[in-house]
Amino acid sequence: MRSGASLYVMDPRRTETAAWADVWLGLRVGSDIALANAMARVIIHAGLVHQEFIGRATTGFDAYKACVEKYTLEFAERETGIPGDVIRDAALAYARAPRAMICWTLGITEHHNAVDNVLSLINLALLTGKVGKYGCGLNPLRGQNNVQGGGDMGAIPNRLTGFQDNTVPEIRERFEKAWGAKIQPTHGWNLTQMFHAMDEGKLTSLYIIGENPAQSDADAHRIETRLSGLDHLVVQDIFLTKTAEFATVVFPASSSWCEAEGTVTNSERRVQRCRKAVDAPGDARDDIWIINEIARRLGHDFGNPSAETVWNDVRRVAPHMFGGMSYQRLEEFDGLQWPCADESKPGAQFLHGRLWENPVGGTPAPFSVVEHEPPVEQPDAEYPFVLTTGRRLESYNTGVQSQGYNSPLHRGESVDISPEDALRMDVMDGEPLRVTSRRGSVVAPARIDDALKPGLVFMTLHSPDQVATNVLTIDEFDPKSGTAEFKACAVRVEKAFVRHAQMRATTAVVKVAH
């Protein structure tokens, strides 16, 4: 951006990123598809689609075109709240830019229709041919350094290492041969499905590594009930988290950043080495060591492997992605981007470069017909506000790692509320508010923030010990991805205490200031 790139931010709140942007499009929570489809319609009507790319490298354009035709600017303005002219300008800017990329984070994915949201963005990139080439593409920005790596390794319920489907017999056999163990032929459960399986008594033992669902997941009251109802819970973490307090056994682990060897994969698929710099304190052990010991006691001898041995095994079972990435080469090139099948390959700068090959390498990319569907829980007379949750710059997730030190930026948890609503409700900055959803109720101080629009309040999960925001959130989830709708639920906001007459007088002054 210092070199002149423009930034358009679509976010219900005018965040600090949005304030840095050239244009902020402050859509209503959960109206992402209405916005994306309306932009597509503008691009199609302006004749800015990449005809040649669409014809050669995609399928399903006609159905898509028919679908977005009803997403007029008037409709989009009504659904998103963004002025139609602003939507039009953004669409034209995206289509006309020689290079443009779309990046997103949890605002797209923490919805009941998460996958559809993502598909609506993919459609835009396909429409304009802005994928698989320099300066373009679709980037789900990761909240942690190794989210991508977790998926790469197969720490997802429906894929083995290297995104290989375990329901395909040939793949399964190959892994069984390599590992000398049976692989189950069905997909596993995702997080949300596991919770539901606990409710039904189908899941009774759980091994959690480096996650704090007791505080990070939606509808926290129910999660506590679920965790305490398990027969056996093992928690492996570098801190004694709230979740660990429910555990039968806790394994103190080492930090995989500076206390362990290994690799991480970042958002651009670049596998990088991380190196051990210090010994883990006390009885904390390397994750590999812990897992190895458990396996040994379960009757499988992994032979006490080093991080490099494990990595070489990954290369062996997923050669199409990691075959060419020896530790030596990773060090030599400061990391390599997958796929990198053998040591003669430099790694792939563009994942979807194949779409520009002539003829297209592999299957063409499909357009997806996706329709706008508002969040499951709509505000009503009883719960008139929309609560959206998110992060603050200075804090990290449930605060296990970030609340323990002082920072001038720590402001504590608050209910961020628009100046208009604060004025209407006669709320002072810092005044305790009670926020109630159909599932629970919490009290937190108000923070009047002009980044919010009327009818919208914002909270985070950073200080669950003080304000358990996730007792409010809804356990509705996207059946395709298993992600819960953290970004939208209906709440009621009211003053937690009746205020003194004298304090009211002060309020009047403050109101003038706003």
Added chain:
Amino acid sequence: MDLHFSDATPTTEERDAVDALLGLPSSGWDGGVRDPVRDTHTARGGHEARAMRHLLLPALHAAQSRVGWLSEGALNYVCKRLSVPPADAWGVATFYALFSTTPRPKRVLHVCDDIACKCAGADTLIADLERAVGPAYHAPKGDHVEVAEFTWMRSPCLGLCDQAPAALLQEAGPQPAERMVGSATLDTLGPLLRSGTPADAVSPPFRGGAPPAPGERRLLTRRVGEVDPTSLDAYRKSGGYDALKEAIEVGAERVIAEVTASKLLGRGGAAFPTGRKWDAVARQPAQPHYLVCNADESEPGTFKDRVLMEEDPFALVESMTIAGFATGCELGYLYVRGEYPLANERVRDAIAQARESGLLGDNVLGKGVKFDIEIRRGAGAYICGEETALFNSIEGMRGEPRNKPPFPVQAGLFGKPTVVNNVETLMNVPHILMMGGAEYAKIGTEQSTGTRLFCVSGSVRKPGLYEAAFGITAKQLLEMAGGVTKGRKVQTVLLGGAAGVFIRPDELDMVLTFEGTRAAKATLGSGVFMVVDSQTELKPLLLRIAAFFRDESCGQCVPCRVGTVRQEESLHRIATGKARGGMKGEVALLDDVGMAMKDASICGLGQTAYSAVESAIHRLRIYQ
């Protein structure tokens, strides 16, 4: 102030002052009234907003010149208007001496207590003022502050050294007024403080040097005191704009060739060949190119650029236009020292007239040349005379110097190729073009061509601005100024300003050229020639110089930030008879600190902060 906005709001006056500069806000996001529909769903910002950062300094000036200080509400409003984080704006506002972030009266008298004025009795004047009016301004504490009608404060050199002691009156309001006061006494300052500035506030008239001696050349000062500086017609009648016509006629390359042939060296202190600098910028492929005229004349003892701007502003405008034309700049910034109200007024006026007459703008002289000038007013920071600090100041940052390289010719203002020249340097250019570079090079000496302006002050009969062809000696210059004050003897002459050197009376045969002073391990600096007579105590002057550098160090690099403090502390110990390790010990320490500053400071301020003190110790041997 904090990283976040506070609840403080601007007063109507403050808001109006800022809006008068920036226009009305366009939405609730940049300080206007929030539209609950549109503003809650869209906002503009980004590059467009960040490109306004350079208006921060003018906006702060606007607010302060209306109400006399920068309140938190005013700062909040300025930040919202320009999308500047409040902590950033706080950093800028507190960087400059003329800005106050604590409540201060609208009428403020700045009384110079710097070296030239000290020699002329500033300390007595200040003592009188304290007795008659009360103590100098100090920042009030607490929330509810009664702001008095007027106050006064000490100031570093105000550039009126030929009329010492000097003062500057500033009065905030809808029509802010300013007035420079020369030869100040309690009798003139007292009424001024109490009743304010008359509406026709002007600076005292120019008191020039002696009429030119026969055969002596006056180039830059030839209109000074002779031609009405407010009239474009008068300027044109006296040969004005002939040079620009000539420049456009012969073309940019030829202009640079002539300037190169003239062997003109920069008069700002670094003596860099101007032609080489112009050529380097003209060749830079990166666009746009910028011209910056450094008129932030703040070297104690210097007032030449002030006089040129006050007395011949059109010549500066023409010179800048030629420079811009030659180096491919379409925009020039003229950064004028904040303490120069009349110079500011005159150049502003001259630019407006030039613009009206088609001498600036999209079609200069009807020849399709595009060039315009923006004025930036400094706010009291010596360091902003350093070229890269000046860039930062224009850009709306704290005026802290940048590391070099990259040099300004490659990446200067806004990161673009930039020509930066001092007022005096630029004003030589029309003469070079009119007489030809080769002819110009015949004036002066082989290595120092042309004329030089000398700011003669202190114990001389006729202090003032003197122009002479390079080659005169210190003794000749002293004679031009009528010699030392009657009944006094020369103790020393400070050459080149606070960053210069003291020379002995037996060194007055020194030739005042670049090479002559260099050979004598002295410097011409900014042309300061300050005569100190034998009845004046030198040690308090050294302390004042040390205090000046300590105060003006931007604090960015350690050698200068710490060194200037240590230097002042050491001189204080000597002055109070508490020398550590004897005089020898202190001198060794001063030498050590001085060397560290010279070797390791980022910019010229730190590198020369020991220069004058060093010369007093080792040339004058005052501590023996």
